[in-house]
Amino acid sequence: MDAVVKKIARESAVKRPSQEEAEEAVRTLIAWAGDDPTRQGLIDTPKRVVKAYKEFFKGYSEDPLQALSRTFDEDEGYDDIVMLRDIEFNSHCEHHIVPFIGRAHVAYLPSDSVVGISKLARVVEIYARRLQTQETMTAQIVKAIDQALKPRGTALLIEAVHQCMSLRGVNKRNVSTITTQFTGEFKSTPALQARFMELVRAPSGGFSL
Numbered sequence: 575m576d577a578v579v580k581k582i583a584r585e586s587a588v589k590r591p592s593q594e595e596a597e598e599a600v601r602t603l604i605a606w607a608g609d610d611p612t613r614q615g616l617i618d619t620p621k622r623v624v625k626a627y628k629e630f631f632k633g634y635s636e637d638p639l640q641a642l643s644r645t646f647d648e649d650e651g652y653d654d655i656v657m658l659r660d661i662e663f664n665s666h667c668e669h670h671i672v673p674f675i676g677r678a679h680v681a682y683l684p685s686d687s688v689v690g691i692s693k694l695a696r697v698v699e700i701y702a703r704r705l706q707t708q709e710t711m712t713a714q715i716v717k718a719i720d721q722a723l724k725p726r727g728t729a730l731l732i733e734a735v736h737q738c739m740s741l742r743g744v745n746k747r748n749v750s751t752i753t754t755q756f757t758g759e760f761k762s763t764p765a766l767q768a769r770f771m772e773l774v775r776a777p778s779g780g781f782s783l
């Protein structure tokens with residue numbers, strides 16, 4: 575078992591079930607839904623579902639601080655906004671285990687060093703691949719960046735569609751849920767927040783490389 579999974583298991587005092595126990599749980603749900611888990615078309619489904627869960631929730635075995643640990647300090651004194659826009663993610667809401675799908679826009683103001691830009695997208699991916707609420711995921715991403723890079727400020731906007739609202743329950747399609755979090759200079763300086771929001775909304779300039 576991976577160290578991060580072990581840590582989460584230790585903190586929550588939950589024993590991680592075996593692959594066979596997880597597959598059995600899927601067979602139970604299929605039967606509960608009203609179908610026969612032993613029929614031809616469903617016989618391999620528990621194995622596939624467990625494999626899919628491994629992908630959906632692989633963020634439990636990854637460490638965001640580790641992803642942000644390699645920084646570069648030769649940046650000629652660059653000290654303005656570094657922003658990644660339109661980081662697509664798929665997550666699952668912790669209330670219904672149904673997908674919520676959206677985009678994250680993340681920016682930071684470097685102090686001494688910068689981080690490889692892919693690592694910011696990796697942090698989004700790590701937290702998205704866990705059971706989440708949008709608010710928690712927003713706060714966690716910002717906290718990880720602040721902790722690892724100690725920037726002068728971090729800004730994050732997440733927009734997402736929650737399928738637990740569009741496929742069931744209230745059945746409202748295409749509702750966007752928007753969350754934002756600002757720290758440091760982004761929190762204390764409204765003009766910086768406004769610049770961030772402008773950059774989120776700015777046309778892409780037709781780049782699609």
Ligand SMILES: Nc1nc2c(ncn2[C@@H]2O[C@H](COP(=O)(O)OP(=O)(O)OP(=O)(O)O)[C@@H](O)[C@H]2O)c(=O)[nH]1
Pocket residue numbers: 667668669706707708709736738739742743744
């Ligand atoms: N704040 C927040 N709520 C969420 C998120 N994802 C899902 N939810 C909401 O979680 C709530 C759970 O409410 P409950 O009343 O316990 O569950 P429910 O009976 O299935 O609720 P309905 O979805 O209204 O049918 C619902 O209002 C969901 O829309 C999220 O990321 N953040």
Ligand SMILES: [Zn+2]
Pocket residue numbers: 667668669670671672736738739
């Ligand atoms: Zn939900």
